[in-house]
Amino acid sequence: MRAHLYGEAVPPELLVALSGLGLGLSLIVAIGSQNAFVLRQGLRRERVALVVLVCVVSDVVLIGAGVAGAGAAVESRPWLLDVVRWAGAAFLTTYGLMAAWRAWRPKALDPSVEAVPSSVRAVVGTALALTWLNPHVYLDTVVLLGSIAQSHPGREWWFAGGAAVGSVVWFVALGFGARALRPVFARPGAWRVLDAVIAVVMVGLAIMLLVGN
Template structure:
């Protein structure tokens, strides 16, 4: 039992180290949390997606992905295009004058369908997700032998802890984002992150 617990803790630590970083998925979850728009649904999609990918990696999908390099190339290009487009939209929001931003804040919230679609795209069109969860976590899990699923459970727990903390914890930062200028800065940073990630995906090919 102790060995199983250690495997789970190892999965938890590695899982957190991989997801607690500035990236497209985390940036979107943070923004939804600040706007208080469909946070629960967005967080759930992120956690379930991670769980599916981690389970696939432990089940051996990582070896299959490595055996078909062309698959990652296709995902890399599609992900780069999506990230670039999302970055452009964030840049447009950042460049709006404050008065327009205030008016935008009075609009109706983003639909659940749009929020889910964006979350799915930022998750499943990101090659780094496959490399981190399916390939890396899957490979490390195999090193734990019969306790690989304990390792996987720990990694999934990391996602289950992090995304709710990021999404719902963002409410604590709302006073900081009371002014339109703060939102422009956030969207500007998100735009930079998205564009840099898109370029890195293409360059990494």
């Protein structure tokens, strides 16, 4: 059956794609380690395009894997998630402590002092780690999204395409839209608050991973 919008028939493929878009955005918009990192890079205007590209490509790969059936493999090997959980908790704790250290040292956040840009390797490595060392990304993106995609037989990849578009829209908006907040972060105090929030988020997520939530 075709839905109708303003008297015009809406192709079912479009409805499935919109469903994937909605679910993809609902899963990705919540505050998390990856979003916090993209926001900070956007505010610093440092390798934003590269960070956005890494996050988008990673999401597309994970979405594709879920639709292709990798979710069943993940569910059948819980020990893989345990390995990712412990590695992710260690990385998040380290990153959180680094953010706390920046917030604790106001002079390091003085906008009049030109910061040394992070290397491409460091930025890419951090973006990849914050994405791939998060077990929830496998449960949400690969297992959940992949399972729901299978409920649209014959149109699974339309659903995946919609979810992928959601990732592109979100990361581009977050990374490049962060510059609109630059006036707020012209003061060192604002950076201290941001890094303090990032530290709390990172360490909080690490604790959640360790306790199995």
